[in-house]
Amino acid sequence: MALRELPFRTASGLSRQVRPAISTGPFSPGRNASTAAIQDIEDSSSLAVPPPSEELAKSFDPVARSRLRRQGKKQLPASRYQYRPPKYYRGPLHPHQPPPASNPASREFQPGPFSLPRLEQTYQSTIAADILTLTYQHHPPGYRPPKLENRLRQWTGDSPYFKNRPLRGPRGRGEELRLLTPPRTFRNIPKITKVTVHSYVPAAQENSAHLHVAGMVVQAVSNVRATAHKSRHNVVGWNLRAGKYVAVTSQMEREDAHHFLAKLVDVVLPRIKEWKGVPGSSGDGAGNMSFGLTPQQVALFPEIEVNYDAYPPKMIPGMHITVHTDATNNKDARLLLQAIGVPFYGKLND
Amino acid sequence: MNAGHQTTRRLAAGAGKSICRSCRDSLSRNYASAAAAAVQTEDHVSQHIPPVAQASPQTSYQVNAGVVLSRPPQITRDLHPFESAFFLYQRRLNERSALPFTRYFYYKERTPADREWKRKIKQRLTPARDIGRYKGYGEEAWNDEVLVGAKESDFNWQVERLLEDAETTGVEDQPAQELTETTPSPLAQKKVEHEAVERPMSRITEADKKNDVKSLNRLLQRTLYFLVKNKEGQWMFPQDGLQKETLKEAAHRVLEYSAGVNMNTWIVGNVPIGHYQLDYPTSRKTESGLNELGLKTFFMKARIMAGQANLKENQFGLQDFQWLAKEEVKTQVEDKYWRSIKNMLAER
CATH class of the missing domain: 1.10.12 (Lyase 2-enoyl-coa Hydratase; Chain  A, domain 2)
Structure with a gap:
């Protein structure tokens, strides 16, 4: 310890007398380039201008004005007035560039957000701070974290091809390189990034109506257009043929994901009879948690209930729900879901 | 060496x-x-070496355990006028760009509900019920911005429209003779009589109006913190000296001894979320022969689930308690205390 403290004491003892006294000139306020410019800036803001008078605001009618302007004149076709962005992106050097996707004129523009979800507000105000307190690991000052041994194996041998070759993965079957969990700070509190709803309907191979119904159900529940998926392999045991459409999914982000989870936790899950919870074995070790709902449970969603008769009988599918979080292990992801209100049961998969 | x-x-x-x-x-x-x-x-030693404790500590600090007991926000916050205006603008844009409403998927043709839908959409021009009278298709779809003084983006106005839509059948506004012409049979409209819908509870409670700082029903949108007035008349978080126990056990004890057992509380985690340090002007000598330079209070975080504080049988001589939001806490506590606690209190 004493040896470690030594350099600083010596250095400070030496530098105290060697360091020259730097004397700066007298402080002059008018020497900066910005001071001259400050005088040119107007002190009145355009935002401080009072709104238009009440009678002027009341008499303003944009539709009537536009009608008056168009009266008796033949207008050019609408396409002459409207800007249409190019259909194909032809590279950064092309003179005709499409506007960014945030521009309403863009072809990729999607309106939103439409609200500030309650679940998101709860996360910001309560859940995030509590998770930080629950998972914070304190280290005393001067703590040095233990060095991690190399998780990847070297290529050992005489082969010249081993030079500069990417390192080998862990040894053993089924062994994988797990994500590292960095120390918890206020910047890396786990949060919900995405929710995926997936519905597998093998009966759609014989009768495509099943797939259409599943698509409508998933779309109604998630508020996102459903995507259909083909099966990739022949599996004889399951009567599955490659190339046939058998599943629909939809991915929700941000506002949609929060509204969906809030609806699930507050409306659907409490109404399921004798539901034990999400199995504790759920989780892929990278922050994603999955669980399933049966057709009877899916029918409890308010969007399905409101026009339950519109769906053909016995065609409402079950679904799998995957909650994607940016946690790096099962424990943190489960903690986040528990804070939101999803119960777990059974042996936990840590 | x-x-x-x-x-x-x-x-x-x-x-x-x-x-x-x-x-x-x-x-x-x-x-x-x-x-x-x-x-x-040193490089060879990869493991952490904990700092060696001094053999005979001459100086020390008294250690206290404090509890920051809070009630989290119960309802969503009020939107800023800009936020609500932005959301309304985006919803109207959505009316312009979304696919048309699939009417017959939700209403069977020639049913009373379908007729009601037709009447209502004639009045408001759009499937959305809370964005005002606006048509997303046609010649005048560009007119999607609300005028000065319009109420459409106001949250309460939108709630009223939703309630009105649930309660009315769409025939109320039409004059009598027109009614007989448009509706094919009086039986059809008699069926869709809607009962009054239960109003949502007010976002401002009785406690808000009376400014009852002892009530937990006040300021539902904010986090409330539990503050007590100690023997000396200072407002602070409940605290007590740490005995032979962990901080968490001490927090449980402090809560029980100060605010009674009539509270369902949860101590969040095992680590403190902040600390307050008070240096004495002159160091004091304790019984064990230590020189105490001052005191340090470590605050544990706690949430109240149910119940209410009761100071009747408290063992610290506390005089009074309050449930306060962050900026109200600032007005009550001392400046130095505020500077050390302000960063552990949530803004909302």
Whole structure:
């Protein structure tokens, strides 16, 4: 310890007398380039201008004005007035560039957000701070974290091809390189990034109506257009043929994901009879948690209930729900879901 | 440690005062090599070495455990006018770009519900019920911005429209003769009589109006913190000296001894979320022979689930309590105390 403290004491003892006294000139306020410019800036803001008078605001009618302007004149076709962005992106050097996707004129523009979800507000105000307190690991000052041994194996041998070759993965079957969990700070509190709803309907191979119904159900529940998926392999045991459409999914982000989870936790899950919870074995070790709902449970969603008769009988599918979080292990992801209100049961998969 | 190191140490100990410049230069050169050697040897030790405790501590601080008991926000916050205007604008844009509403998927043709839908969409022009009278398709779809003084983006106005839509059948506004012409049979409209819908509860409670700082129903949008007035008349979080226990156990004890057992609380985690340090003007001597320089209070975070504080049987001589939001806490506590606690209180 004493040896470690030594350099600083010596250095400070030496530098105290060697360091020259730097004397700066007298402080002059008018020497900066910005001071001259400050005088040119107007002190009145355009935002401080009072709104238009009440009678002027009341008499303003944009539709009537536009009608008056168009009266008796033949207008050019609408396409002459409207800007249409190019259909194909032809590279950064092309003179005709499409506007960014945030521009309403863009072809990729999607309106939103439409609200500030309650679940998101709860996360910001309560859940995030509590998770930080629950998972914070304190280290005393001067703590040095233990060095991690190399998780990847070297290529050992005489082969010249081993030079500069990417390192080998862990040894053993089924062994994988797990994500590292960095120390918890206020910047890396786990949060919900995405929710995926997936519905597998093998009966759609014989009768495509099943797939259409599943698509409508998933779309109604998630508020996102459903995507259909083909099966990739022949599996004889399951009567599955490659190339046939058998599943629909939809991915929700941000506002949609929060509204969906809030609806699930507050409306659907409490109404399921004798539901034990999400199995504790759920989780892929990278922050994603999955669980399933049966057709009877899916029918409890308010969007399905409101026009339950519109769906053909016995065609409402079950679904799998995957909650994607940016946690790096099962424990943190489960903690986040528990804070939101999803119960777990059974042996936990840590 | 070899003899060379010890010489360096001895010289360096007095380096500040009585060594000539040439000696100092040579010493620093020697020292640089010694330090490099020391650093190299340390590199091999990858594990953390906890700092060695002093054999006989002469000075110390009194350690207190405090509890920051809070009630989290119960309802969503009020939107800023800009936020609500933005959301309305985006919803109207959505009316313009979304696919048309699939009417017959939700209403069977020629049913009373379908007729009601037709009447209502004739009045408001759009499937959305809370964005005002606006048509997303056609010649005048560009007119999607609300005018000065319009109420459409107001949250309460939108709630009223939703309630009105649930309660009315769409025939109320039409004049009587028109009614007989448009509706094919009086039986059809009699069926869709809607009962009154239960109004949502007010976002402003009785406690808000009375400014009852002891009530937990006040300021539902904010986090409320539990503050007590101690023997000296200072407002602070409940606290007590740490005995032979962990901080979490101490927090449980402090809560029970100060605010009674009529509270369902949860201590969040095992680590404190902040601390307050008070230095005495002159150090004090304790019974165990320590020199106490001051006191340090470590705050544990706690949430209240149910119940209410009761100071009747408290063991710390507390006089009063309050449930306060962050900026109200600032007005009650001392400046120095505020500076050490303000960063652990949530803004909302």
